[in-house]
Amino acid sequence: MTIGETELSTSRVFDVPRELVFRAWTTPELLARWWGPHGITNTFHECNIKPGGTWKFTMHGPDGVDYPNHNEFVEIVPLERIVLDHLSGHEFRITASFEDLDGRTNVTFRQRFKIKEEFEKAKPYCVEGNEQNLDRLGELLTEMAS
Template identity: 75%
Template sequence: MTIGENELMATREYDVPRELVFRAWTTPDLLAMWWGPQGFTNTFHECDMKPGGTWRYTMHGPDGADYPNHSVFVEIVPSERVVLDHLSGHEFRVTATFEDLGGRTKVTFRQLFKKKEEFEQAKPYCIEGNEQNLDRLGKVLSDIAN
């Protein structure tokens, strides 16, 4: 869903406590399992989970193409939110918030692009890709909750 200028937002509710959702976002081995659209896999080269920490990884597309990525974590508030700046290719900020719904969790995933032209270029595939990302998160949460 498009909201505001240069920003996309996706939300999802999961039937797990928010501490578990936060763990899936901040544990590199778990994050590598679900980050990215359907069919993609990840190789993490560096994932320093702290404000100012570097996250370098390669996304491997289903077509065999490799997509190097570089991000920096801006803010990590336990069980509440993760904010990162994606610096390679299209520049954007991801803000993920985790709302406690009495044992369930609502995740709000916001993606704010720095440049309008990059937003317009990426919007068609990011809308679907962000939904697939949240689908993949749900699968990992289901697996680790049981």
């Protein structure tokens, strides 16, 4: 994990081809299964995965608290990159990059906040939450590969 002035960045190598990783990011039914930290479940209301497409969903915390989310997809480069803007609450941009490593995939997950003060408030839970998000992606990828 790298922590910048308004950005968190983390990478993880998965033992699956990037086609599988890209599918996990671009298939709403799969995305709903792994998105968010441990204990979170999701209800997707709208998920239009294309540039300019809207992604509205509610994250349900294990404590019963609901977290409404509104995102917009900015860029989709098949097998290479997905960029989306989180527009509800703290505003930030997520850039997920997928690098082929001879059949394995390096995923780089960058989260850049618009406002430094909001970054400072969110940083304590985003650092661990982003790692847990990639843990959950890894669990799904293992299941998909078998």
